[in-house]
Amino acid sequence: MSIILLIVGVSGSLLQAQDKYTTNQPSIKLTTGKESGKWQFNIYMEKADQATAWIDLNNNGTYDKGEEKIKFNVLYKPSITAKTITIYGKVTGFFCSYNTLTDIDVSKNNHLTSLFCDENKLTQLDVINNTKLKKLYCNGNNITTLKLPDNNELEELYCFANNLSSIDLSACNSLKELYCNQNNIERLDVSNCRMLIELSCDRNRLTALDISKNVELTKLYCFSNDLSVLSLSTNKNLIELYCRQNKLTSLDLSENTELTNVVCSENSLNSLDVSKNTKLAELDCSVNKLDKLSVTDNGQLMAVYCFSNRIQTGEFARLLTSLADRNGSGQGEIFVIDTKDTGEQNHCLTDDITKAKQKNWNIYDWQAANNNGKNPYEGEKGSSIQHTVLENSVSVYPIPARSILNIRLPYSLSGKSLTVTDASGRVVISSSVCLSKGLLDIGSLVNGIYFLRIGDEVIRFIVQK
Template sequence: MKLIKDLQKGTYLLLMIVALVVISCSKNDNNSIDTESPILATITKIETTAFDTTTITWDLTTDGQTDAEELTYQLLWQMRGSSEVKNSGTPKALFSTYKLTGLTEKTTYRVWVKVWDKAGNTTEYPAQEFTTPAKPINPTGLDTTNYIQLTTEKKVGEIISFFIDGDKIDKKGFWIDFNNNGKWDEGIDVLPKFEGYLDYTLKSQTFRIYGKVIELFCEYLELTDLNISHNPFLRKLLVENNKLPSIKNLEHITALSLDSHTMLNSTLPTNLSFLDITETTAIPVFDVKAFTNLKELLINRCKSIHSLDLSQNPQLVRLEINNTNITTLDLSKQPNLAILHASEAPLTSINIQENTKLYWVLLELTKDGKGLMGTALLDFIKALPTNKVGAVANIKLSPAQQTDVVKSLLQSKHWGIY
């Protein structure tokens, strides 16, 4: 009996020990170490509101063992090229947006989010980049009185290219009013850089160029109107290959390049020193006698011109009549003429007896073989000035014109053929 009782006691103790072990193991399972990181999420919005301010927004996430309300977040950012990483401070719960301030203009930044659970496990959101805009210029001293207004058929958003220039002292006042409202608007209007022809994105089909512009080159812009009446400083205007029916207020212009259809409906100033005509419509009569100050005349590809009277243009230095239908040319009144381009014109004679300063000549035949040939060509070459050895003087001829006699005669006068 005693043995049975002792056995029963032992069994009871053994059962009690087993129960305690089971309970202990169960407790250990419920309080096991958390090694699971929060679930990955993403940055959802990067909003730049100023050159130095950007707001970052991201999704909140979840975790297998930590309640969502107890997860803590921190934003981190780094400037491209820098090793320094900045952060939003102590990680916070339910934290999903942060405004970055004090950023540097025109700089790329990398941003990402780090999240912690209660056990200290972390997850980093994929990094994203953004670039801050330029600091607003807010320029001072802009000219608001003198301007040129242009209207184009090109569509808003298209690229246009033009050239402007002026005196150095006045350039600080130049600006392009692309929405044509007479006041500076950051992000719309532009300060030109004076680096030759520059490309601009068209923001309105009518815009203004403010400042004391002396030179404006605006070819191939599909212009339908050009108002220069508010800029009396403009002297050089190149505006060919456009759709301008006419141009008014040209009285101050001394150098002009334009289409023939525009010229025929405009009053050209008599004080021109440079004139370049692009034929877009036939020119019934081409009379340059009024332009007594003319030094450069270019009428290339003007097929409707059959004759040219230069008797009243003694100051001519450069003449180009390529691809015209001129047959005879008297240059006896142009003692200063240095450049003559007369290729692909059906010329039969050219008088250059008084042109002692000529050094550059183009005299090729037309496609059907018309132009100076034979005796007429030899007479022309004999009248060319004889140059000193080593001086630069060249003439361009078609292969059919380059006979041995022609080559020998040119060589004797120290003229090169190209």
């Protein structure tokens, strides 16, 4: 009789538990690609709701003893006994990163405010029913389709490193942080995201980007796209700008007076005015087509990258002179040349570099990023005489020259024949000049004295290697 009563008691307790731990409550369903090992997730829910929560760990569709023993608000790592499990209860915050998930269904839990399902194997994600969601981190998957709620409260959306070709943000009126970089997005409309503070859309396929409505923006990372135009006139709160590796021919920063970091390298910029950006601490304008740069008004600058441009000795003298005196403060760094770049057209003289060093600046040769670009550079031999082009005269520099001779001449001589003779009068170079400023390759010449003839003008120069 006692055994029967015991069995009845146990059965009754199980039935009571099954009445308590039901499937008739909000749920989240997960499927992993792993055959064994452990799950790992953090589950957050209100204290009052934890009493009825449980996890169907064996995927049999019903409660079994022990499945209610959940660790809340800490990393919970139950063993994998089935590839699909269901979490029952009013989960508000769920962290399930690094589980090799191939599917996640959160459509039956509209209590979620935070979902972190990053670094898995998901190919699609549907959160249409999760209208209370404020934070969604689904980066590092293989997602091609992301469905967001029509009316949502999203403030943080991190969906970078996926395979998205588009993303609908029309209902994201509360969005403050958007990281959709490293996808295949060709068009991005953030016009309704008026509260946006941080935007990272780099490494996509964007040919245009309109951020005129995003006046609260402080950080913009749009590098490695196909942008030919970037208008920042309304983004007066911008602090960080990374727009390198695009197709920009101009960049107006006159309205962005809060900028501290600007990286606009690897574009086609012919000029750059940073006179209004007095808070600038780092400027990278390397690998462009700049023939001059002034940082006279940038007293807080600590790092300048300007290698692989077209800045000649006279303009480089002015640039180094314009550097702030950093004696008594942190040492500055300026990367003036890349001797590993065969297209390098910068020329900087030893005298000018010495003057910059006296103001507590380190002068570096980038050398294709060898040693992180920090290769001390002493400059080209020669004095820092300013070469001024008179209306009807020709000038050349540097003197002495090494491999490239820079030629400045008036338009009246453009197209005239050009010859270089050695001291004996033998013609060693014959060419023509079609621009008012040109470059002549003299790499084949040996050390010595030479004469450049253009029209009636004769200029003496020295080659010293």
